[in-house]
Amino acid sequence: MGNPPEKSAQQKRSLGLVVLLLLGVHVLLSAIAFWGPPSLVYSNPITSRYRQLVVIGPFFRTSAIQTSAHLAVRFKTAGTWSAFKDYSGEALLEYNRHPWRYDKLKLMDYEHYLLRSIGKINNRQLTPAAAASRVFQELNQLVLQEYIQQPIDSIELVNTQATYQPETNTHLRDTIFMHRYNPNAVARPKN
Numbered sequence: 001m002g003n004p005p006e007k008s009a010q011q012k013r014s015l016g017l018v019v020l021l022l023l024g025v026h027v028l029l030s031a032i033a034f035w036g037p038p039s040l041v042y043s044n045p046i047t048s049r050y051r052q053l054v055v056i057g058p059f060f061r062t063s064a065i066q067t068s069a070h071l072a073v074r075f076k077t078a079g080t081w082s083a084f085k086d087y088s089g090e091a092l093l094e095y096n097r098h099p100w101r102y103d104k105l106k107l108m109d110y111e112h113y114l115l116r117s118i119g120k121i122n123n124r125q126l127t128p129a130a131a132a133s134r135v136f137q138e139l140n141q142l143v144l145q146e147y148i149q150q151p152i153d154s155i156e157l158v159n160t161q162a163t164y165q166p167e168t169n170t171h172l173r174d175t176i177f178m179h180r181y182n183p184n185a186v187a188r189p190k191n
Contacts, residue, residue: 033051074156
């Protein structure tokens, strides 16, 4: 009918050992992720992913919160320009009001990924190579499909970076690129 008492006790001991072993591995990887040399932590895919996905904290690293990227978007329709709008900034505010809206953070992260990628192939102005790149095509699609969602004539993008200066309690803005273009002239990204 049931397990003999010895077999049940053996299963509990085995389970306890497995849990203890997993806890030990977690503590070891967490210690390496927190206090290990950065060259080891970030070059090793196991510790890098572990730090990114499992280890909680430190929540406020100066390097992580001093700089933030922003994309201001405005568009022209029927001869009139809209006001600039920071859609990912609004997504962050929406997430702060409703923490279960994780999709808002994913959208913001995707935008920042695209901006960083474009930044690697251009320098202060959107070069023709950067404007013709797949990354820019994806950014154009993001802006059209997720942000604007209406027929338009032109788009102007201004990518800035804000750096917090704790000594003066101010933010310094630096323009990474500005670009005004016809979104219908940009090719669609190929899958």
